[in-house]
Amino acid sequence: MTGSKQALAQPASSAGAAPGKQPGAARRAHGRGRPASGGSPWRSRLYRWDMKASPYAFITPFFVIFGAFSLVPLLYTAWYSLHHVQLSSLDHQTWAGLDNYENLLSSDFFWNALKNTFTIGVISTVPQLAAAIWLAHMLNYRLRGSTVWRVVMLTPYATSVAAATLVFTLLFAPDNGMVNWVLDALGMDPVNWRESDWGSQLAVSSIVIWRWTGYNALIYLAAMQAIPADLYESAALDGATRWQQFRHVTIPMLRPTILFTVVVSTIGATQLFGEPLLFGGVSGTKGGSEHQYQTLGLYMYDQGWIVGNLGKASAIAWSMFLILLIIAAINLLISRRLRKS
Amino acid sequence: MRTSTRRSHRMTALAAVAVMATGLLAGCASDDDSSSGSDNGGGNGGGKTTLTIGTFGTFGYKQAGLYDEYMKLHPEITIKENVTTRTDVYWPKVLTRLQAGSGTDDVQAIEIGNITEAVQTQADKFVDLGAQVDKSQWLDWKNAQATTKDGKLIGLGTDIGPMAICYRKDLFQKAGLETDRNKLAELWKGDWAKYVDLGKKYMEKAPSGTKFVDSASSVYNAALGGAKDRYYDADGNVIWDKSEGVKKAWDVAMTVATSDMSAKLKQFDKPWDQGFANAKFATVACPAWMVGYIQEKSGDAGKGNWDVAAAPTAANWGGSFLGVPKASKHQKEAIELAKWLTAPEQQAKVFAKQASFPSTPAAYSSLKPSPDTLAYFSDAPLTQIYSDSAKTIPSQIFGIKDQPINTALTDVGILQVEQKGKSPEQGWKAATEEIKDVLGQ
Numbered sequence: 105m106t107g108s109k110q111a112l113a114q115p116a117s118s119a120g121a122a123p124g125k126q127p128g129a130a131r132r133a134h135g136r137g138r139p140a141s142g143g144s145p146w147r148s149r150l151y152r153w154d155m156k157a158s159p160y161a162f163i164t165p166f167f168v169i170f171g172a173f174s175l176v177p178l179l180y181t182a183w184y185s186l187h188h189v190q191l192s193s194l195d196h197q198t199w200a201g202l203d204n205y206e207n208l209l210s211s212d213f214f215w216n217a218l219k220n221t222f223t224i225g226v227i228s229t230v231p232q233l234a235a236a237i238w239l240a241h242m243l244n245y246r247l248r249g250s251t252v253w254r255v256v257m258l259t260p261y262a263t264s265v266a267a268a269t270l271v272f273t274l275l276f277a278p279d280n281g282m283v284n285w286v287l288d289a290l291g292m293d294p295v296n297w298r299e300s301d302w303g304s305q306l307a308v309s310s311i312v313i314w315r316w317t318g319y320n321a322l323i324y325l326a327a328m329q330a331i332p333a334d335l336y337e338s339a340a341l342d343g344a345t346r347w348q349q350f351r352h353v354t355i356p357m358l359r360p361t362i363l364f365t366v367v368v369s370t371i372g373a374t375q376l377f378g379e380p381l382l383f384g385g386v387s388g389t390k391g392g393s394e395h396q397y398q399t400l401g402l403y404m405y406d407q408g409w410i411v412g413n414l415g416k417a418s419a420i421a422w423s424m425f426l427i428l429l430i431i432a433a434i435n436l437l438i439s440r441r442l443r444k445s
Numbered sequence: 446m447r448t449s450t451r452r453s454h455r456m457t458a459l460a461a462v463a464v465m466a467t468g469l470l471a472g473c474a475s476d477d478d479s480s481s482g483s484d485n486g487g488g489n490g491g492g493k494t495t496l497t498i499g500t501f502g503t504f505g506y507k508q509a510g511l512y513d514e515y516m517k518l519h520p521e522i523t524i525k526e527n528v529t530t531r532t533d534v535y536w537p538k539v540l541t542r543l544q545a546g547s548g549t550d551d552v553q554a555i556e557i558g559n560i561t562e563a564v565q566t567q568a569d570k571f572v573d574l575g576a577q578v579d580k581s582q583w584l585d586w587k588n589a590q591a592t593t594k595d596g597k598l599i600g601l602g603t604d605i606g607p608m609a610i611c612y613r614k615d616l617f618q619k620a621g622l623e624t625d626r627n628k629l630a631e632l633w634k635g636d637w638a639k640y641v642d643l644g645k646k647y648m649e650k651a652p653s654g655t656k657f658v659d660s661a662s663s664v665y666n667a668a669l670g671g672a673k674d675r676y677y678d679a680d681g682n683v684i685w686d687k688s689e690g691v692k693k694a695w696d697v698a699m700t701v702a703t704s705d706m707s708a709k710l711k712q713f714d715k716p717w718d719q720g721f722a723n724a725k726f727a728t729v730a731c732p733a734w735m736v737g738y739i740q741e742k743s744g745d746a747g748k749g750n751w752d753v754a755a756a757p758t759a760a761n762w763g764g765s766f767l768g769v770p771k772a773s774k775h776q777k778e779a780i781e782l783a784k785w786l787t788a789p790e791q792q793a794k795v796f797a798k799q800a801s802f803p804s805t806p807a808a809y810s811s812l813k814p815s816p817d818t819l820a821y822f823s824d825a826p827l828t829q830i831y832s833d834s835a836k837t838i839p840s841q842i843f844g845i846k847d848q849p850i851n852t853a854l855t856d857v858g859i860l861q862v863e864q865k866g867k868s869p870e871q872g873w874k875a876a877t878e879e880i881k882d883v884l885g886q
Contacts, residue, residue, distance in 0.1 A: 188885075190566075191537060191540055192540055192566040192567065192845070193544075193566050194541070194544045195544065207885070211882065212878070213882055273715065274715070277715070277716055278716070279716060279719075279725075280719070296864060299860070299864040299865050385711060385713075385714040385715065386711050386712065386713045386714050386856070387533075387852050387856040389533075390852070390856055390857060393856060393857050393860035393861045393864065393865060393875075394857075394861060394865060394875070409533070409537040410533055410537075410849060410852070411846070411849045411882075411883050412537075412540075412849075413885050416885065
């Protein structure tokens with residue numbers, strides 16, 4: 105946008121004025137030079153119209169699709185959440201006011217799902233990000249075949265949730281799964297991974313960790329490589345060890361990146377759905393017989409599509425949205441605080 | 446020169462974006478049409494008509510070659526089957542499409558767990574098939590399940606799930622139990638509790654690594670399948686916690702769950718499949734459709750080791766219907782197809798292929814399981830066992846939330862007792878809470 109404005113303001117600026125510095129602007133200025141200076145008024149009007157309208161035309165598809173598939177459903181969900189609606193009779197809606205929300209606040213199932221979402225979120229996000237930083241730090245050294253390592257890191261991310269979960273479900277199978285087999289070899293009792301309270305949460309978290317650690321590591325790695333080498337040099341001159349360099353140079357420089365990954369992971373954790381659903385197998389929407397790993401996403405799906413209480417499911421959806429807003433606000437506060445310090 | 450190529454590039458790009466955008470929007474609109482089968486161009490007038498049929502799981506029509514046969518009989522018809530593996534994914538999709546009045550298939554399969562919801566809430570979205578067929582072809586209770594209060598028949602019965610017990614002779618023998626199917630049937634006749642008693646005996650000398658039964662939930666479902674009252678009364682009130690049938694089935698399931706006779710597997714889960722392959726359990730409640738499943742999952746190793754005996758009580762578990770949505774653009778052709786597919790002759794062909802049991806008694810005299818299946822199940826008289834059961838199944842009342850209530854009892858209540866060591870009272874309480882949540886109370 106800035107580029108085109110500049111080009112408009114200085115139609116005659118020569119192509120050589122800013123080569124390399126602002127390639128976009130330069131190219132446009134070059135291309136557009138003639139029709140503006142010479143040519144019919146009609147053409148120039150068309151040209152001006154083109155310059156003004158085209159950017160909007162280009163971004164329109166996104167907004168059309170966003171509106172049709174995100175905004176309208178979002179608002180419609182809000183409308184549903186204020187009604188009693190059954191999946192089997194969508195046209196028969198009765199006004200419920202805030203009933204659905206009150207129902208949620210007094211429902212053990214909702215609070216349980218919220219708690220699970222939080223604990224699974226913590227169990228999966230914290231080790232994941234810590235491991236990612238460590239891996240990125242390792243990859244940041246000169247390594248033989250560094251590209252290979254980086255590609256390998258990204259493969260779990262490229263695996264589908266379904267495939268990954270299927271494999272993990274087999275690993276965590278109570279009877280003949282590999283995890284229990286290892287536990288047995290270590291002389292420990294086998295765990296019923298799907299029905300145990302903490303065991304099931306650990307198992308679900310492990311899928312998330314496995315899938316996302318490499319992705320975050322690559323983001324950290326990119327940020328680490330942008331840290332100027334002279335910082336390390338001067339730190340080394342001052343006698344800082346590797347660990348001190350990592351703590352006092354790398355981490356502070358990564359702060360915005362860390363914040364970004366925390367936000368993205370938190371959003372992902374709040375919406376956690378596919379992994380626990382598939383991990384649960386048959387009637388996976390229950391998240392275990394005691395709902396020990398039923399996340400908010402699962403509870404919403406269970407209410408909406410299995411049980412058919414669309415009104416309540418919509419209320420859960422909006423509660424999740426509000427929770428995300430709160431998280432975003434907290435994040436904003438923290439990042440402001442960080443920037444000030 | 447350069448300017449104009451640039452400009453034309455830009456214009457092309459713009460045009461491309463515009464085309465893509467309209468294409469996307471148009472795509473949404475035309476998608477509905479094509480899936481309801483009007484993409485054949487010709488319509489009814491001479492050209493080919495494409496009929497779509499929406500099913501879930503494995504209906505066996507394709508496997509038994511019925512589509513090809515029908516297309517040969519009716520050269521102007523092309524049949525396309527849209528299969529969704531799981532009913533809990535399939536049914537919500539159908540519900541929304543029915544109500545939107547578009548996007549449905551020309552023939553739509555309905556599972557027994559959803560038929561009451563369809564009858565009570567979607568009847569006006571389905572063609573009344575009552576006048577189109579000879580209703581006496583089907584078992585009365587099968588018709589009754591798909592009939593509305595004002596007498597409209599919205600679905601034609603496909604298969605049913607009459608009950609038997611499938612058991613492994615080899616394991617029974619090792620455990621020192623009776624292996625003759627008639628004597629076994631006599632032993633547990635009339636009461637599922639007797640079947641469970643035999644389980645206790647089995648566990649006394651059980652071959653190592655094996656259990657008597659796959660899960661407590663399967664015993665519960667089987668026992669409930671023969672009960673007159675389930676979760677609802679005839680007026681549509683929820684009576685699950687007062688229902689005699691539920692109470693009895695629950696008690697039997699609790700005996701299983703609190704003993705060591707269950708392999709504690711969740712039905713239709715991967716480990717359950719592996720349980721068949723590795724002979725982890727000696728018996729399984731065996732509705733007719735289970736026969737094909739066992740054959741597939743138990744594999745060659747199970748051949749000749751499995752046998753089938755009559756169940757303690759006549760019971761039904763599962764079964765489906767075919768309905769024709771009013772939104773179908775080829776109602777006449779769709780009705781013909783649904784009629785043909787559910788006719789006794791065709792049901793017999795599906796039985797021969799995968800032992801899905803017909804809901805049309807006229808087919809019973811001519812039923813022949815495939816030789817493979819017979820050999821697999823030690824030449825058990827499958828036809829006789831299942832048709833005897835089918836004829837005496839009580840008419841059951843289903844309700845709108847039958848499926849989620851059942852899930853609450855099996856996958857929450859029973860599972861907690863079986864796998865988490867909770868007491869039966871705790872399990873019952875958990876199921877009660879769950880059902881309250883399901884019913885929005």
